[in-house]
Amino acid sequence: MIRSERADGGDYRVVTVDRPAARNALRPADLDALEAAVVEATEPVVLLRGAGDAFCAGADLDVVADLSDPAAFAAHGQRVAAGIEDADAVVVAGIDGPARGGGVELALACDVRIATPRATFAESGVRFGLFGAWGGTVRLPRVLREGDAMEFALSGRTIDAEEARRIGLVSRVVPDPATVAAELAGNEPDALAVVKRRLRDGAPVAEREAAEREAFARLHAAHGPEIARDRKD
Structure with a gap:
């Protein structure tokens, strides 16, 4: 089950994977609902989290054990991860x-990864002969x-939040990631989307620089007068 709701008193949306009894493991229908909740959000920021005491255990192993078309299952997860990555928010x-x-892969598809001190991470599929195929080997x-x-993916070992921060898997370790979502949502939405x-x-550098110039000019046309007024105030 996927829950989607606007944060109380905040300018961001909270999308929650809500299967705590299964450590928020994802079935195909959950993947589709998750993608829709993120892509259809109209708020500038989406906070993606898990219910209960886990973020996400990845794919539901009961589903994985009975796959008739493993490549199609991988493609499904890849499409959802790409949708999250390409979302406007x-x-x-x-x-x-x-x-x-798959929970790590889901996090990798997000723009910002924030951990609490209770967070742990592992690509444990290698221990039973599989690996994360929802874009993990591309994004990691x-x-x-x-x-x-390489070491994280090949070892299958579990790392804690501080090690994840040290190697760059997460940006911050904080008591409540909602504080970071609220902080980001306090910025100007057009600028967030453009940045x-x-x-x-992923275009060549010259094309990216040209697009950067054009985007800056658009934002300046929209918000330049506000900047001028703020300087006078």
Whole structure:
């Protein structure tokens, strides 16, 4: 089950994977509902979290054990992760408790990853002959240095929040990731959307620089007068 609601008193949306008895493991229908909740959000920031004492255990192993088309299942997860990554909103993964396998991949698809001291991370699939195939092998070396990405993915070991911060898997360790979502949502929405697009752009450098110039000019046309007034105040 996926819950989606506007934060109380905040300008951001909270999307919750709500299967605490299954450590928020994801079934195909959950993946679709999750993507829809994030992509359809109209707020500038989305906080993605898990209910109970886990962030997300990844794919539901009961589903994985009975797959008739494993490649299609992987493609499904890849599409959802790409949808989260490409969403208009800035997506913050608020990781409180374990993130395993697909849960790590889900976090990697988010724009910002924030952990609590209770967060732990592992790509444990290698221990029973599988690995995360929802875009994890693509995004992990983009987020971490190659050596750290290799060691984390190949070892299957569990790391805590502070080690995750040290290697760059998360940006901060805080008591409540909602404080970071609220902090980001306090910024100007147009600027948030533009900066996300520019940082996500995989085009050649010259094209990215041109797009950056054009985006800056658009924002300046919209908000330049406000800046001038603020300087006078």
